[in-house]
Amino acid sequence: MLTVHDFETAARAKLDPVFADFIAGGARDEITVRANETAFGALRLLPRALRGSAARELGTTLLGSRASMPILLSPTAFHKLVDPEGESATARAAAATGTIMIVSMASTVAVGEIADAARAAGGPTAQLWFQLYIQPDLEITETLVRRATDAGCTALVVTVDSPVLGANERNRRNGFHDLPAGLRCENLRDLRDGESGHVRQIVMSPELNWGHIDWLREITSLPILLKGVLHPEDARLAVRHGVDGLLLSNHGGRQLDTVPATLELLPEITAAVAGRIPVLLDGGVRRGTDVVKALALGAAAVGIGRPVMWALAEGGEKGVRRLLELLREELDDTLALCGASGLNDLTPDLVRPAWSGRLFGGAVS
């Protein structure tokens, strides 16, 4: 396993094609799925020379959580689909490498148990954040927040791009609508009498509005990030509503198809928040150079989604650990080649659009 791509190939070879499609797939024509990766390819890096630094510092602090590198595990549902230990294996790998894992509300291991696994591998400083779909039943939402808080999660990541569930036509063709027998969304057990953690308990609610964010702000002292804000006006509103950070995300192209690549939106979003809160980004990050491009354009960190599922499918805990080490090596190598000694050296002047004849005022075409 030398590249993220190798994990995808290996996972495809191992997995039930129905599950592989669930992971790889996106909404409708998957235009945005492809756009996320393509956008990174459309930028070039312009390195500095002779800046003399023997070692690079990759560590960073995000909303008070210490991370050994600016790469997080974005929340992905259903890890037990691809590995019998599920999110516990992922959490051990993340903790062992000092990486922040964002636990999906739709995890197949309960958040408390995931936290135990993380601490067993990474000690008391292992960092977990919790992803939340605010439920129209606020009492249920409050219980979920309490379960995450009791487990020691240090931030809440509220997904706001899912007023309805995205239409993944691969799942429809494959007839994949449910978890296989024996698997449950463990965080959803016993929220009401007799509820067994069925995935259909998750309500994607088109009624959600900024009032819900204000309410959440009142009931928790944890930092709140919004995941899935794409419009710069909404980024400004988020700041006004006391949100602590943004995870700029189009859900890996799984919600509204044909929205822009997240990288394309990054300059507008960072301009809108104007340094008042950190902006993280996910979608299409597959290489150390991708991480550097996002950070150079103002992201505080990036998240990876599908690569984690592929690595877990390929090699369980070890696979995820290898994936994270590989990305760390690529990031360190890219920093060195760019003449950067740390993340603060990554500035917009290191990035430019890929060449086109128009660069010379149309003189070359």
Ligand SMILES: Cc1cc2nc3c(=O)[nH]c(=O)nc-3n(C[C@H](O)[C@H](O)[C@H](O)COP(=O)(O)O)c2cc1C
């Ligand atoms: C299999 C899978 C499950 C996901 N589950 C969730 C989820 O439960 N909650 C959520 O907010 N986002 C979810 N996402 C979206 C990811 O958090 C992330 O935004 C996206 O995967 C990033 O793009 P990438 O896969 O290109 O790295 C999921 C994505 C995938 C691929």
Ligand SMILES: O=C(O)C(=O)c1ccccc1
């Ligand atoms: O697949 C997804 O992208 C996702 O967000 C999700 C949410 C709830 C249950 C399963 C998947």
